[in-house]
Amino acid sequence: MMNANVQSKPVSDITDLPALGMDAGSIIEDFRRYFSHTLGRDQLSQSAYYVYTSLSLSLRDRLVERWKNTKHTYSETDCKRTFYLSLEFLMGRALGNAMLNLQVDPSTADELKKLGLELEDIIDQEHDAGLGNGGLGRLAACFLDSCATLQLPVKGYGLRYEYGLFRQKIENGFQLEEPDHWLRNGNPWEIERPEFSVRVKFCGSVAHYTESNGIRRANWKNTKDVMAVPFDVPVPGYRNGTVNTLRLWKSTATEEFDLSEFNAGSYAEAVAAKNAAEHITMVLYPNDASENGKELRLRQQYFLASASLQDVLRQWIERHGSDFNQFADKNFFQLNDTHPTCAVPELMRLLMDEHGLSWDKAWDITTRVVAYTNHTLLPEALERWSVSMFGRLLPRLLEIIYEINEQFLNQVKARWPGDIDRIRRMSIIEEGHERYIRMAYMAVVASVSVNGVAELHSHLLQKHLFHDFYELWPEKFNNKTNGVTARRWMVSCNPSLSSLITRTIGRGWITDMGQLQALAPYAEDAAFRAEWRGIKQANKVRLAQLVERDCGVVFHPDALFDVQVKRIHEYKRQLLNILHAIHLYDRIKRGDTQDWTPRCILIGGKAAPGYLMAKRIIKLVNAVGQVINEDPACSGLLKLVFLPNYRVSAMEVICAGTDLSEQISTAGKEASGTGNMKFMMNGALTIGTLDGANIEIREEAGAENFFLFGLTAEQVEDTRGHYNPGEIIAADEDLRRVMSLLQNGCFNAFEPDIFGSIIQSIYSQSDPWLTAADFRGYVNAQQQVAIAYRDQERWTRMSIINTATSGKFSSDRTILDYNRDIWHLAQVVVKPVSIL
Ligand code: 26W
Secondary structure (H helix, E strand, C coil): CCCCCCCCCCCCCCCCCCCCCCCHHHHHHHHHHHHHHHCCCCHHHCCHHHHHHHHHHHHHHHHHHHHHHHHHHHHHHCCCEEEEECCCEEEECCHHHHHHHCCCCCHHHHHHHHCCCCHHHHHHCCCCEEECCCHHHHHHHHHHHHHHHCCCCEEEEEECCCEEEEEEEEECCEEEEEEECCCCCCCCCCEECHHHCEEECCCCEEEEEECCCCCEEEEEECCCCEEEEEEEEEEECCCCCCEEEEEEEEEEECHHHHHHHHHCCCHHHHHHHHHHHHHCCCECCCCCCCCCCCHHHHHHHHHHHHHHHHHHHHHHHHHHCCCCCCHHHHEEEEEECCCCCCHHHHHHHHHHHHCCCCHHHHHHHHHHHEEEECCCCCHHHCCEEEHHHHHHHCHHHHHHHHHHHHHHHHHHHHHCCCCHHHHHHHCCEECCCCCEEEHHHHHHHHCCEEEECCHHHHHHHHHCCCHHHHHHCHHHEEECCCCECHHHHHHHCCHHHHHHHHHHHCCHHHCCHHHHHHHHHHHHCHHHHHHHHHHHHHHHHHHHHHHHHHHCCCCCCCCEEEEEECCCCHHHCHHHHHHHHHHHHHHHHCCCCCCCCCEEEEEECCCCCCCHHHHHHHHHHHHHHHHHHHCHHHCCCEEEEEECCCCHHHHHHHHHHCCEEEECCCCCCCCCCCHHHHHHHCCCEEEECCCCCHHHHHHHHCHHHCEECCCCHHHHHHHCCCCCHHHHHHHCHHHHHHHHHHHCCCCCCCCCCCCHHHHHHHHCCCCCCCHHHHHHHHHHHHHHHHHHHHCHHHHHHHHHHHHHCCHHHEHHHHHHHHHHHHHCCCCCCCCCHHHC
């Protein structure tokens, strides 16, 4: 292991260099040197990937200057910091973002052209950093962008998965998963920092002893240790000199681990042990909203929590020694869902066992520095770890959790004496045949703040999942409606719309999205509308090219582009969308096409590999799409495609070219949604239920600019127990015909019965997603969409109003709310590079 202390006295600072030029000439010069000298390439080996790497390195150098300034400034000012702990960071591509936020001279593109290189093509070479599943991971990435832009000292901590979320291939309409070895060609955006490696303990046993001063201590011994090696990724703020850090941990074997086995003559076992250590950060778990209790996943969670906390404590001790009195005033940890909740008992352990604090002192600190964000109400997504597995892997943590629970339950008993049922309900340990640790309850008990991610969701948390806790500690609970960053989701992915907006209302909106309001009056300006429409049209052409390349289907840009992209899940009801597509097909086949609005439907998203129903839904989209797209009767009227391998970089093209955003989850099930916000700010109209942030989107845009349908969350709850889809289907001729087409094998002539389970689920009286119940409302709302779209002037007005009223959904607003209510960080201005 590299020694951090190998330093002779410096004669002068070897890093004291003149600032790098930000002009196109300097950037291109560095780019050429990287290409030719560092990577050793020439004209003949001008593979596009080396070009991408060279340009990235050239920009990274410029980031590094600002990065060092930022670290230096944070350290000098000894400011309070927040650490955002997350098992997922869905960063997507970095190059375009770095160029935007660094304000690279626009003529750089022209200079590249002179070398025969297209900037767009270079940017397109970058492999998405897909270290997340969906909403929760992308939210973490948007938050980092906002924190850096708002000049808040926030550091992300995550895992450096060797394999990100799987690549999705479609074969014969079925999803196939392929490993995403995203680091294969190297990653110019990370810097390895082996000097800050830390040791993480697993397994072993705990011995208790009494010190000479009478204090009881625990010794966690005979552990199997794994090293955590940090890799830092720069997170640039928007043109403000701040570059924050995302620190990702990679697991490796300890040196002595190998050695001891090797000396015993077990070479093969030694290598196997090394493998086991390296497995921890090998792959991202591809489950979105369903927990499967796998041991390796718990290892990942503890590995992140322990490595990150040790890293923070090391930095604390370097500066403050072992005096932890001010620790809670200077540090804060935000837990992105329960996934990093091992941080609670681990912080207790480190403070007590490693730094000698008493239980009470450690608990006082822990409960002042942790906050928890919940991202889902779905019961199958709530993390529970079996006590027996947890105890084998993390025996010391289990002891601490039991102690936390005992003290907590004493509080409950004091407040509600004799209420045995309440004790059972609230216990962090779920009793039963097998005992489980309820991670969400532990997070609530330890946190100063518990928040949901949209108004409705936060309300439902208080009403149901955490109701008992809300009664005990109402002051802990709050809402933080999600947001997304306008830098990636407008400026960079929709440059023509952004420049029209900037020409019209100035550039302030990029860091203060509320200013988009000023666009509203232009909805009444015919010339402005024409320009707006022209830009949307061009973006639709770009989206159509993507669809043609990846699906082999031609989308006509005059048609209504109707898009649903998100993880495939029954609660998100891609199935309802398909039923509508079949209904439109049925109308075409029976000649009901008067006043038809041509429509191109795009559905995309990944299914968890073990989620069979979701995978069957993908097959259904492809099957229905094939019939529709091949039927000459549909030509010019209707298309339906499934876009394979939906990911961040695809969404950048999709959201700019979408007319209609599908947000059709069963009310009460989608915590917030964030795709809905990306579509809205890019001028798409929403068809949606009163779920998640849709409610707030409709409030902001106005009911007249939103296509609403469906049961409310309350009605959904009330329907339980007396839902009769058979009756609904029988009573609705359109739905009856749709079901017949499905049942008669119209879409699976050569694969009998493959959609049986789907058909059954729609007919089931216990269908939790109430697909049949919302069919009529959905079809009617879609009819309103079709009418509105035929009046292009009206549609464009509504589109402009949607963008103009999307300011609330900036992640800058969300982060300011977190900071005002929870983190209380001071803004730290970093001195610009040039004047140092
Ligand atoms: C452990 C298995 C697992 C994995 C991921 C359980 C739960 C999750 C996440 C909570 C799923 C998720 O991404 N939730 C989404 O979070 C977004 C950001 O807050 C919300 O916008 C989405 O509505 C919510 O589904």
